[in-house]
Amino acid sequence: MTHSKAYAAQAADKPLAPLDIERRELRPDDVAIEIDYCGVCHSDIHTVENDWGGSLYPVVPGHEIIGRVQAVGVDVRKYQVGQVVGVGCMVDSCRSCSACETGLEQYCLKGMTGTYNGRDRHDKSVTLGGYSEKIVVSERFVVNIPEKLDAASAAPLLCAGITTYSPLMHYGVKAGDRVGVIGMGGLGHMGVKFAKALGAEVTIFTRSESKMEEARSQGADHVIISTDPAQMKAARETFDVLLDTIPVPHDMNPYLNCLKYDGKHIVVGLLTAVEPPLQAGMLVMKRRVLAGSLIGGMPETQEMLDFCAEHDITCDVEMLDIQNINEAYDRMKKGDVKYRFVIDMKTLKD
Numbered sequence: 001m002t003h004s005k006a007y008a009a010q011a012a013d014k015p016l017a018p019l020d021i022e023r024r025e026l027r028p029d030d031v032a033i034e035i036d037y038c039g040v041c042h043s044d045i046h047t048v049e050n051d052w053g054g055s056l057y058p059v060v061p062g063h064e065i066i067g068r069v070q071a072v073g074v075d076v077r078k079y080q081v082g083q084v085v086g087v088g089c090m091v092d093s094c095r096s097c098s099a100c101e102t103g104l105e106q107y108c109l110k111g112m113t114g115t116y117n118g119r120d121r122h123d124k125s126v127t128l129g130g131y132s133e134k135i136v137v138s139e140r141f142v143v144n145i146p147e148k149l150d151a152a153s154a155a156p157l158l159c160a161g162i163t164t165y166s167p168l169m170h171y172g173v174k175a176g177d178r179v180g181v182i183g184m185g186g187l188g189h190m191g192v193k194f195a196k197a198l199g200a201e202v203t204i205f206t207r208s209e210s211k212m213e214e215a216r217s218q219g220a221d222h223v224i225i226s227t228d229p230a231q232m233k234a235a236r237e238t239f240d241v242l243l244d245t246i247p248v249p250h251d252m253n254p255y256l257n258c259l260k261y262d263g264k265h266i267v268v269g270l271l272t273a274v275e276p277p278l279q280a281g282m283l284v285m286k287r288r289v290l291a292g293s294l295i296g297g298m299p300e301t302q303e304m305l306d307f308c309a310e311h312d313i314t315c316d317v318e319m320l321d322i323q324n325i326n327e328a329y330d331r332m333k334k335g336d337v338k339y340r341f342v343i344d345m346k347t348l349k350d
């Protein structure tokens with residue numbers, strides 16, 4: 001076992017605080033990683049605050065991890081000491097079901113193992129995430145970070161990036177399509193970049209007038225203030241795809257109304273009940289599709305990173321000392337971050 005400093009929440013109503021944790025001895029297929037950067041995802045907050053139920057304390061969040069390989073197990077072939085690598089939202093799956101065999105480990109029929117708040121498949125210990133100095137992960141769940149990408153601003157690609165890339169690819173977004181991205185946060189700003197790179201005409205739906213100019217500088221062609229019913233109504237039946245990143249229950253009916261016939265509303269932000277209820281007629285009368293999407297599989301995560309290197313795509317990040325993590329959570333809850341906090345893990349050694 002190796003000691004690692006970390007930051008953890010001991011209960012839903014407790015702030016994050018330092019905690020010493022242990023990382024396992026290397027199994028034959030394991031890669032030991034010294035973490036340099038870790039992005040702060042809204043899912044970290046949901047888990048710390050037990051919004052989805054089932055949080056296993058202490059919770060060490062963090063699933064946008066970038067670091068350098070420190071050591072490898074005897075069977076590791078893909079990675080070498082010193083290489084810059086990433087770890088996203090999963091660290092294991094059954095590896096043999098139909099989903100795993102097609103590289104969709106996130107939909108593993110036996111359930112994927114989350115990077116934090118999961119159960120290790122071998123020793124049943126609770127998995128602890130990237131707000132830490134070190135992590136040990138099986139090589140199948142490690143990705144290569146292309147040299148061209150800046151490591152700190154690539155960290156959020158491991159979750160925010162793949163979560164928005166995967167559904168846009170799955171639903172075949174192409175040049176000329178009209179894509180709306182709902183919520184201009186960590187996921188949303190990446191959704192804009194990917195949809196633009198695929199040649200779509202992109203609109204941001206935001207509550208925040210203050211984000212209008214920024215939205216344009218992010219490459220969005222149009223901005224709709226979602227709290228203005230007149231603007232929402234004017235957008236009726238114009239979109240092929242909507243990517244919904246809002247983290248809390250919200251009225252989806254006005255958004256569905258913005259889809260053309262055959263349009264797709266893809267939910268990535270919400271895991272709990274839809275409130276107020278959906279009018280099924282919104283779907284039926286226009287053959288619209290309401291869909292959901294969970295991160296992306298390991299091959300697609302690597303593909304997304306290579307796509308980012310090729311298209312010069314990284315995240316807009318605000319660097320964070322780990323000591324300020326609780327203030328960062330408060331700011332994220334108010335939508336006050338452009339657009340992703342990334343923890344500089346050097347500050348954990350201070």
Ligand code: NDP
Nearest residue numbers: 042043163183184185186187206207247268269294295335
């Ligand atoms: P952020 O906090 O960075 O961004 C969310 C954005 O949603 C905000 O910037 C804001 O945009 C908008 N928003 C926030 N609160 C409200 C509200 N009350 N009403 C309307 N809009 C709101 O979060 P992330 O991008 O990190 O994550 C978004 C969601 O996606 C989270 O629930 C997270 O758990 C989930 N998630 C899902 C994944 C998946 O695989 N499906 C993977 C990763 C995360 P604006 O100010 O522009 O309106």
Ligand code: ZN
Nearest residue numbers: 041043159160
């Ligand atoms: Zn995430």
